[in-house]
Amino acid sequence: MAVYTQVPDDALEAFLGGYDIGRPRSFKGIAEGVENSNYYLETDKGRFILTLFERRADPKDLPYFIEVKQHLAAKGFSCPAPVQANDGQPLQTLEGRPALIVTFLDGLSPKKPSAAQCRSLGEALARMHGALADFKGTRENALGPASWPLLWEGRASTAEDLQPGLSTLIEQDLAATAEARPQSRRLPRGTIHADLFPDNAFFLDDQFSGAIDFYFACTDVLAYDIAVCLNSWAFEDGREYNYSKGAALIAGYESVRPLEDAERGVLPLLCRGAALRFFLTRLVDWTETPADALVRPKNPLEYADRLAFHRQALSFADYGG
Missing domain, CATH: 3.90.1200.10 (Aminoglycoside phosphotransferase (APH), C-terminal lobe)
Known part of the structure; x- marks a missing residue:
């Protein structure tokens, strides 16, 4: 994960208008990783991760990735669940990039695993x-x-x-x-x-x-x-x-x-x-x-x-x- 595409406040407000997840309270980039632009998003209804797909992400593959997570979530395996927009589709567009909001997971990533x-x-x-x-x-x-x-x-x-x-x-x-x-x-x-x-x-x-x-x-x-x-x-x-x-x-x-x-x-x-x-x-x-x-x-x-x-x-x- 990383940040390559910046999201202005007005663009975020307009984008979230297409969802029923509340108004933003906190929005900040996640610097770890190297592939896509990722943001931590907290609204008055919960916590989420917003991803804008960059570089190696082929748009035709994105439905597959979403379906993998939907399948795992349905099976009870803990992973971020894709959030559907008001049009019923989880995959949207923001700042010219395919964009996806998923649920937030609790826990910490180990710096030095035991x-x-x-x-x-x-x-x-x-x-x-x-x-x-x-x-x-x-x-x-x-x-x-x-x-x-x-x-x-x-x-x-x-x-x-x-x-x-x-x-x-x-x-x-x-x-x-x-x-x-x-x-x-x-x-x-x-x-x-x-x-x-x-x-x-x-x-x-x-x-x-x-x-x-x-x-x-x-x-x-x-x-x-x-x-x-x-x-x-x-x-x-x-x-x-x-x-x-x-x-x-x-x-x-x-x-x-x-x-x-x-x-x-x-x-x-x-x-x-x-x-x-x-x-x-x-x-x-x-x-x-x-x-x-x-x-x-x-x-x-x-x-x-x-x-x-x-x-x-x-x-x-x-x-x-």
Whole structure:
């Protein structure tokens, strides 16, 4: 989440006139994240989040994202529920951008997740996969392996500027993940979050209380969601993998949905691929984030360090499984 598009007071007043959620009391930008413009909105009838969709958000995908959240909310999984405007549609337009208001979730995002929170997150991830098992919508992962060579194209020199020798290593990562793509097609698939970082999960103490930011949700390998989470929850200071946190996350997931042998076998490569995906998108953001955006792009080298760990990992056990 971030703020790229500013919303003037008069535009907000006019926009909220199309809803039955009251008059605004508080309205402020949320600086975390890098994708869309997000605002905290409090009215005399409640608290909400307003999102204006930017950059990578394809307008044709937005109904899918909304339906994912509606489906989860109907199943009792804690996530922001889309709010319908007076015309019966949740998706509207504000300042020339597609816009959506969702309900506010209580809880805090952990700055440094504990092992207990990692376990609770793993359980929640498996429950989310279960709740979406009968979801009928589908969407290709637009940032899956097929997109990685395109993201990398023309950026080798930027990687070299960040760390000499890095471009050669990234080329090796691209080749390794491309070679394994047919194997991943035989793994269990379904609707995944694909971006469940700590800042997209809320907790009350050590217990998971909700997930947000489903705007990378897609149809893909279920275990890839675990790989994304291991990368974002179980590393300390870049490349140092916290075995206890990784083991807790995996144990939490398997307490709800035990992994198949094939998923366990391919997890190191899925983790390497997930780290590569976030390295590449961060590399793009490093050079293309607008100077006046209320967000600082995240350093790609954090994921370069994690890739170094994944190149050495040989088995499921290396991740705490």
